[in-house]
Amino acid sequence: MKSFFQFLSEASAASTQARKLNLKSDGHGGWLDSRGNFVATTEDGKLKFADKKKSKGQEEPTAKPRAAAQPEPTQQKVAQPEEPARVSGETGTGEEGTESVEDTATVVFGRFNPPTVGHGKLLSAARAAAAGGDLAIYPSRTQDPKKNPLDPDMKISFMKKMFPEYADDIINDAEMISIFNVLGAAAEGGYKNVNIVVGSDRQSEFDNLAQKYNGELYNFEMINVISAGVRDADSSGVEGMSASKMRKAVVDDDFAAFRKGTPKELDDGDTTALFDAVRSGMGIKKKKEVKEMWEIAPKYDPKGLRDNYISGNIFNLGDIVENLNTGLIGEIVRRGTNHLICVTKENYMFKSWIRDVMEAVVNYAGPSGVPANQREVGTDSHREYTMRMTGTSGIKNFINKYKKKKS
Numbered sequence: 001m002k003s004f005f006q007f008l009s010e011a012s013a014a015s016t017q018a019r020k021l022n023l024k025s026d027g028h029g030g031w032l033d034s035r036g037n038f039v040a041t042t043e044d045g046k047l048k049f050a051d052k053k054k055s056k057g058q059e060e061p062t063a064k065p066r067a068a069a070q071p072e073p074t075q076q077k078v079a080q081p082e083e084p085a086r087v088s089g090e091t092g093t094g095e096e097g098t099e100s101v102e103d104t105a106t107v108v109f110g111r112f113n114p115p116t117v118g119h120g121k122l123l124s125a126a127r128a129a130a131a132g133g134d135l136a137i138y139p140s141r142t143q144d145p146k147k148n149p150l151d152p153d154m155k156i157s158f159m160k161k162m163f164p165e166y167a168d169d170i171i172n173d174a175e176m177i178s179i180f181n182v183l184g185a186a187a188e189g190g191y192k193n194v195n196i197v198v199g200s201d202r203q204s205e206f207d208n209l210a211q212k213y214n215g216e217l218y219n220f221e222m223i224n225v226i227s228a229g230v231r232d233a234d235s236s237g238v239e240g241m242s243a244s245k246m247r248k249a250v251v252d253d254d255f256a257a258f259r260k261g262t263p264k265e266l267d268d269g270d271t272t273a274l275f276d277a278v279r280s281g282m283g284i285k286k287k288k289e290v291k292e293m294w295e296i297a298p299k300y301d302p303k304g305l306r307d308n309y310i311s312g313n314i315f316n317l318g319d320i321v322e323n324l325n326t327g328l329i330g331e332i333v334r335r336g337t338n339h340l341i342c343v344t345k346e347n348y349m350f351k352s353w354i355r356d357v358m359e360a361v362v363n364y365a366g367p368s369g370v371p372a373n374q375r376e377v378g379t380d381s382h383r384e385y386t387m388r389m390t391g392t393s394g395i396k397n398f399i400n401k402y403k404k405k406k407s
Contacts, residue, residue, distance in 0.1 A: 039188060046215075105186040106130040106195040108137040109179050111243065111324060113148045114278050115159045116261045118241035123166050125228035126197040134191075135169045138176040140327050144361045146295045147324065149247070149281025158274055162266050178327030180217055180348075183210060187218035194220050200227040202325050209326060209350060217348075244297035250278045251296060298355045306338070309354050315340060320360040323352045329360045 015025070023031040023039065031040040041048050108126045112119055126135055139159065143151045150158070152172065160167040176182050179196070186194050198206050207225035214220055241261045249257040255275055262271050282296070294304035308314050315321060315332060321342060322329045328350050330342035340357060343349050 039190075102133070103192040104133055104195060105189065105191040105193075106133060106135045106197060107182050107186060108135075108197050109176070109182050109327065110138075110140065110198075111142070111148060112139045112155055112159055113150050113243055114246050114274060115155065115162050116241045116243055116246055117162075117263045118261070119159075120163055120263055122197065122199065122228045123163055123169075125226070127166070127169075129195050129197050129226050136182075136186075137166060137170045138173065138182050139170065141174060141177050142322060142327070142361055143281075144358070145281060145283045147247070147358055148361075149278045151281075154277060158266075158270070158277075161270055162263050164265060178329075179206065179210065180213070180326075180328070183218045183220075187220060192220060193222040193224070195224045195226055197226045197228055198325075200230050203227045205325060205356075209328075213348065242299075244299050247278065247282070248293070248297045248300055250275060250282060251284065251293070302355070305355060309338075314359075315354060315357065321352070321357040322360045323350060324356050324358060326350070 026032055026038070029042050030038055031042075032038055106126055106129050108122065110119070110122070123137065126137065139152060139156055140148075141152050142148045152174070156170055156172045159170050163170070173185075176185065183194060183196075196206055196210060203225055207223075210223050210225060214223055246258055246261045249255075249261070255272075258275050259268075259271055262274065266274070292304070294301035294308065298305045315335065317332055317335060319332050320329060321332060321340065323342075328342075328344055328348075330344040330348075330350060332340050333343050333349075334341035339351055339353050341349065341351055342357075
């Protein structure tokens with residue numbers, strides 16, 4: 001029989017876990033999500049999540065990803081970076097020891113700032129991993145003039161034009177700030193397993209982080225971190241395209257190089273609009289030599305980045321930084337030779353290479369000075385915002401500028 005103190009200790013542990021997942025007690029040992037749905041009970045000091053899968057015809061919760069799958073899992077062992085994503089030919093039966101498509105969510109979390117043709121490879125790998133199941137693509141929310149020039153609304157608008165076949169899977173959710181929010185939403189949606197599809201160079205980072213907090217921030221029977229394939233920065237093809245290369249092209253005022261980084265689905269007019277939007281977001285008025293390339297695209301100036309780090313000009317103890325891959329924000333508690341150990345305000349620790357972090361952005365208004373909710377696609381404010389971003393003074397000139405020319 002449990003002692004009174006043991007009971008209190010277990011109840012406290014369950015309450016702490018529920019608080020981190022934004023769950024509320026129903027007063028009888030049960031826990032409700034933000035929409036008031038019953039999702040878990042307290043058992044042996046931990047939360048036991050109920051199966052929330054809905055029957056066909058019922059409305060799905062907004063936090064639930066749209067599509068899912070059964071790829072070949074990495075489980076606790078991370079695949080080698082050069083190994084491309086592999087997908088099993090079967091979808092699973094739901095029997096013990098197998099994964100069911102209905103119980104698995106496949107998610108993508110990334111900056112896409114700006115989106116490039118290379119991101120199409122990532123989305124394709126995610127759909128292959130989903131194999132007909134639930135897929136959700138969450139673009140990050142951070143905006144700043146150096147590494148994230150596009151605000152979330154504009155970025156997602158361009159993504160849906162560039163990748164129309166994934167338009168319904170690209171989710172514009174202001175609450176999905178980090179990979180923890182994404183995984184928490186999937187767990188809250190009743191999924192037992194989750195696939196996280198990332199670039200090969202980020203597979204180990206996501207796997208270590210996701211596995212570390214499984215059972216504390218979210219509960220999954222299996223977490224699979226899947227590589228979307230090898231990335232080659234020196235390649236002139238899709239494998240070598242990156243947002244860093246696109247931002248560099250804008251700094252160099254090289255539209256031809258920028259155009260190579262966009263898919264054919266984006267016409268010349270929209271590509272010009274994207275180029276101008278990135279340039280405006282970066283605060284670049286005209287072509288000029290930028291000496292701080294390590295701030296805009298660190299992979300093209302690793303020496304500049306390291307020199308500033310060693311000199312103590314950036315990333316010092318106590319500074320608040322954001323991991324560019326996972327979206328986690330934390331205080332630097334240790335400086336390594338080329339990495340940082342950081343702790344979030346919730347007291348969760350994460351490690352980052354100095355090339356993968358930036359000074360955290362707090363309340364960045366963006367280049368427009370207009371709140372995001374006043375820049376929704378289809379509104380007059382969005383049209384006015386786009387005209388300012390593209391340097392257009394009148395609606396007639398705006399229409400003529402981007403009207404498709406007749407052959």
